[in-house]
Amino acid sequence: MANLKYRILLIVGLFAASVWALFPRTVVERVKRDGVFVYDTVRRVPLKRGLDLQGGMHLTLEVDESKQAVANKSEALDRALKVVRQRIDEFGVSEPVVQKAGNERLIVELPGIDDAERAQDVVQKSAFLEFQITDKTQAFEKVMPRFDEIAKNAGLSTASEAKASGDTTKKVGVTSLLTQKSDSSKDSTGKAVATTGADSATTTPAAVVGGLFSTNVQPGQIPGQYIVPEASYAAIERALSLPATQDAMPPGKVMRWGVDSLVSGTQRFFALYVLDSRPIITGEVLTDARPSTDPVEGNVVQFTLNNEGARRFKTETGKHVKDNMAIVLDQRVVTAPVLNSAIGRNGQITLGGGTLQAAQDLALVLRAGALPVPLKVAEVRSIGASLGADSINKGALALAVAFLLIVVIMIGYYRFAGMLAVAALLLYLVYTLAVLAGFHAVLTLPGLAGFVLSIGIAVDANVLIFERIREELDHGKSNRLAIDEGFRHAMSAIIDTSATTILSGMVLYQYGTGPVRGFAVTLIAGLVASLFTSIFVSKTFFMIWLSRTRGNQTLSI
Amino acid sequence: MLRIFHNTKYEFVKHWRLAAGLTIAFIVLGLVTFGITGGVKYSIDFTGGTLMQVQFKQAPDVAIVRSTLDKAGITGSEIQQYGTATEYTIRARDEKQVEAQDAGAEGISKLISAALEQQFGAGNVMVVRTEAVGPKVGSELRAGAFTAMLIASLFTLMYLAIRFDWRFGAAAVFSTAHDILLTLAFIKMFNVEVSLTVVAAILTLLGYSANDTIIIFDRVREDLKKRAKGESLAHVLDRAINETLPRSVMTHATVLASTLALLFLAGEIIRPFALVMTFGVFVATFSSIYVAGPFLIWIESKYPRTTSDSTSRAVNAGTDAAAGKGARKVERVVAR
Numbered sequence: 050m051a052n053l054k055y056r057i058l059l060i061v062g063l064f065a066a067s068v069w070a071l072f073p074r075t076v077v078e079r080v081k082r083d084g085v086f087v088y089d090t091v092r093r094v095p096l097k098r099g100l101d102l103q104g105g106m107h108l109t110l111e112v113d114e115s116k117q118a119v120a121n122k123s124e125a126l127d128r129a130l131k132v133v134r135q136r137i138d139e140f141g142v143s144e145p146v147v148q149k150a151g152n153e154r155l156i157v158e159l160p161g162i163d164d165a166e167r168a169q170d171v172v173q174k175s176a177f178l179e180f181q182i183t184d185k186t187q188a189f190e191k192v193m194p195r196f197d198e199i200a201k202n203a204g205l206s207t208a209s210e211a212k213a214s215g216d217t218t219k220k221v222g223v224t225s226l227l228t229q230k231s232d233s234s235k236d237s238t239g240k241a242v243a244t245t246g247a248d249s250a251t252t253t254p255a256a257v258v259g260g261l262f263s264t265n266v267q268p269g270q271i272p273g274q275y276i277v278p279e280a281s282y283a284a285i286e287r288a289l290s291l292p293a294t295q296d297a298m299p300p301g302k303v304m305r306w307g308v309d310s311l312v313s314g315t316q317r318f319f320a321l322y323v324l325d326s327r328p329i330i331t332g333e334v335l336t337d338a339r340p341s342t343d344p345v346e347g348n349v350v351q352f353t354l355n356n357e358g359a360r361r362f363k364t365e366t367g368k369h370v371k372d373n374m375a376i377v378l379d380q381r382v383v384t385a386p387v388l389n390s391a392i393g394r395n396g397q398i399t400l401g402g403g404t405l406q407a408a409q410d411l412a413l414v415l416r417a418g419a420l421p422v423p424l425k426v427a428e429v430r431s432i433g434a435s436l437g438a439d440s441i442n443k444g445a446l447a448l449a450v451a452f453l454l455i456v457v458i459m460i461g462y463y464r465f466a467g468m469l470a471v472a473a474l475l476l477y478l479v480y481t482l483a484v485l486a487g488f489h490a491v492l493t494l495p496g497l498a499g500f501v502l503s504i505g506i507a508v509d510a511n512v513l514i515f516e517r518i519r520e521e522l523d524h525g526k527s528n529r530l531a532i533d534e535g536f537r538h539a540m541s542a543i544i545d546t547s548a549t550t551i552l553s554g555m556v557l558y559q560y561g562t563g564p565v566r567g568f569a570v571t572l573i574a575g576l577v578a579s580l581f582t583s584i585f586v587s588k589t590f591f592m593i594w595l596s597r598t599r600g601n602q603t604l605s606i
Numbered sequence: 607m608l609r610i611f612h613n614t615k616y617e618f619v620k621h622w623r624l625a626a627g628l629t630i631a632f633i634v635l636g637l638v639t640f641g642i643t644g645g646v647k648y649s650i651d652f653t654g655g656t657l658m659q660v661q662f663k664q665a666p667d668v669a670i671v672r673s674t675l676d677k678a679g680i681t682g683s684e685i686q687q688y689g690t691a692t693e694y695t696i697r698a699r700d701e702k703q704v705e706a707q708d709a710g711a712e713g714i715s716k717l718i719s720a721a722l723e724q725q726f727g728a729g730n731v732m733v734v735r736t737e738a739v740g741p742k743v744g745s746e747l748r749a750g751a752f753t754a755m756l757i758a759s760l761f762t763l764m765y766l767a768i769r770f771d772w773r774f775g776a777a778a779v780f781s782t783a784h785d786i787l788l789t790l791a792f793i794k795m796f797n798v799e800v801s802l803t804v805v806a807a808i809l810t811l812l813g814y815s816a817n818d819t820i821i822i823f824d825r826v827r828e829d830l831k832k833r834a835k836g837e838s839l840a841h842v843l844d845r846a847i848n849e850t851l852p853r854s855v856m857t858h859a860t861v862l863a864s865t866l867a868l869l870f871l872a873g874e875i876i877r878p879f880a881l882v883m884t885f886g887v888f889v890a891t892f893s894s895i896y897v898a899g900p901f902l903i904w905i906e907s908k909y910p911r912t913t914s915d916s917t918s919r920a921v922n923a924g925t926d927a928a929a930g931k932g933a934r935k936v937e938r939v940v941a942r
Contacts, residue, residue, distance in 0.1 A: 444876075542824050
């Protein structure tokens with residue numbers, strides 16, 4: 050009898066522990082309210098839902114070596130991980146995961162993200178900031194014939210027929226674009242420059258007939274800025290990336306594209322800048338960056354420099370008053386304002402037509418610092434929150450229906466013993482969920498499916514035992530003996546059942562990713578729990594029944 | 607007490623020719639479809655590419671969706687209705703598109719969503735799921751799935767080898783392999799898309815199928831020691847199968863309750879998994895009766911055991927030992 054008491058104690062104790070493990074608890078977490086993340090206390094069941102159930106984004110990032118080989122990838126990734134983590138923390142995601150997978154990849158998981166593109170941009174942006182003075186020596190014009198030649202040798206030129214038909218409209222396009230620009234500009238110097246720009250556009254005819262650069266590239270509004278029509282953008286970009294062009298580059302200068310394209314009428318144009326290759330300062334000396342809205346400039350990012358940076362910035366900008374300084378982010382010119390006086394510790398980046406959100410994001414990535422290496426996306430999976438919720442509802446429905454069907458089958462066939470099995474199955478549900486919560490396992494959609502499947506498999510042990518007990522009863526054995534024999538004979542088969550399936554589950558865990566791992570975990574947790582409930586718990590139930598019945602009451606099985 | 611299939615005396619083994627015919631026909635059919643339409647349909651998990659699940663406000667004209675994508679340069683994409691009339695999946699995995707994803711897996715999905723928004727208006731179309739897998743990750747997942755299948759099979763094989771003597775082990779392995787083969791044929795014939803979850807289903811089946819055979823073989827081994835003089839092995843097998851028949855039917859019913867609930871209620875995403883599981887559970891029961899048994903008889907006829915054979919001694923020793931645990935210990939010694 051003492052034995053039975055301990056058995057009951059163990060079952061009840063485990064049940065209590067499980068309920069405690071699953072009891073909704075108050076946790077402080079970042080939640081989304083009206084589109085903004087706030088810290089709040091929420092009460093919830095401590096079961097972690099996978100991205101496929103709560104919605105969110107999974108990103109696998111790797112070092113982008115398409116432009117430049119990276120020597121020590123693992124170390125670079127470690128530094129990148131810190132930057133990415135800081136950015137995400139500031140971006141505001143509840144329970145993000147940022148981790149290194151092997152030496153080649155970063156895994157970023159962002160639950161509850163609904164603007165996947167924006168989040169990805171924040172994670173992936175290199176955010177390498179440079180301040181460079183634009184060229185005013187007309188260096189580009191000097192090398193243009195050489196560039197044309199290189200482009201010609203490389204077989205790069207815009208189709209001549211396109212040129213012939215579009216020539217006049219193009220010219221008009223550029224002119225109107227420039228005047229339009231200067232009209233909207235509140236800067237008087239900008240207007241002055243624009244007029245000269247427009248003048249040169251009309252007065253400088255193509256120097257080399259048919260040359261890729263001389264026909265398509267027009268001087269722009271400010272010194273060192275050039276305008277390229279969309280049609281020839283690709284060809285020019287390709288020509289500029291040729292090694293020969295790189296060699297022929299004016300000494301001490303670099304060429305960078307502008308961030309946005311400009312639209313004039315039906316034509317789209319791209320801005321190309323010639324800049325001093327040596328930056329005045331880079332983003333490394335930035336200590337702070339904040340989004341702000343300026344009544345004149347629109348949305349801006351205001352930044353603060355550290356002591357050393359401020360000193361250097363002041364001397365350099367002092368030397369270049371009335372010049373234009375390009376603010377270059379990830380090798381693209383964001384804006385190129387005129388320096389009216391020396392700038393010290395504080396400055397701002399004008400985003401043109403950018404939204405406040407864009408300013409916020411830019412400030413965020415500037416604060417967190419530049420990525421040490423460019424990253425590219427190797428895999429992305431994102432699921433909307435509504436689809437995730439839908440999956441949970443459907444999974445829960447399937448679970449409930451499967452459970453009910455099994456209850457009907459078991460009680461309908463095994464009667465009283467079936468009820469014991471169902472009671473054991475209920476305990477099984479609680480135990481399994483508690484194991485999952487206890488190990489902080491993540492419940493995924495395949496995991497939910499595995500859970501539903503495992504309740505079907507879990508009763509198999511009971512079926513084996515009951516069938517065996519029936520046979521033993523048929524042989525005229527007493528209830529007690531039949532139950533004992535039934536459990537003993539079924540034992541090895543039950544262990545086999547679990548062993549073979551757990552083996553598969555372990556392999557799945559080892560080689561699976563994300564959702565499939567969730568499946569393997571629930572399957573294994575379920576089988577371990579079912580070993581306990583079908584062998585130990587059911588046996589205890591029968592022992593209780595035996596201790597309460599006297600004489601030869603028939604066992605309803 | 608309510609009883610089904612109680613004290614049955616079906617002669618299962620006798621019908622092995624019919625069973626073998628059915629099985630072989632199914633596999634041949636699978637091979638034929640394989641020959642005609644090429645390999646199985648892999649999901650983008652393995653091929654690389656982009657899958658988008660898109661919800662439209664009103665049921666769209668598929669032709670317009672297609673032309674919109676074509677115009678955006680996403681040619682050759684597969685567009686399928688998914689669940690309701692307003693939901694569609696778009697799969698873009700042309701060689702060209704997969705290659706383009708090497709530079710950044712998100713590229714194609716951005717193009718698709720931009721093109722759809724432009725065509726249908728931003729509020730009328732919503733992307734609810736995106737899966738974009740670069741070519742490198744795709745080939746890694748493929749290799750991972752392959753290794754997992756191999757290792758799981760190896761483990762199961764080793765387990766069976768330790769658990770039984772070689773004759774039983776070989777028959778169990780044969781029947782398990784048969785189940786996997788039939789499931790693959792099913793996947794091919796019904797054009798089920800092989801994704802990571804479907805691979806998970808196949809691996810789960812591996813365990814389930816082996817277990818189903820083990821339960822019957824356990825009984826065969828037990829009945830062998832009660833074998834009357836002159837009783838044929840086929841007869842012993844039939845007896846064991848009949849004795850375990852109620853269990854087979856009941857377990858089949860409860861597992862089927864689970865897989866069918868998943869199949870019909872758990873939604874589109876999990877459906878391929880549930881479909882493969884449902885078929886696999888059925889096949890596992892079938893093969894544990896009609897494949898494993900006859901194959902065992904065939905082995906026994908080729909390599910008959912003598913009365914002094916160590917295996918039969920093991921059987922006796924095993925049953926003499928009181929608990930199942932003791933029995934296995936003895937067998938293990940013999941198995942070596």
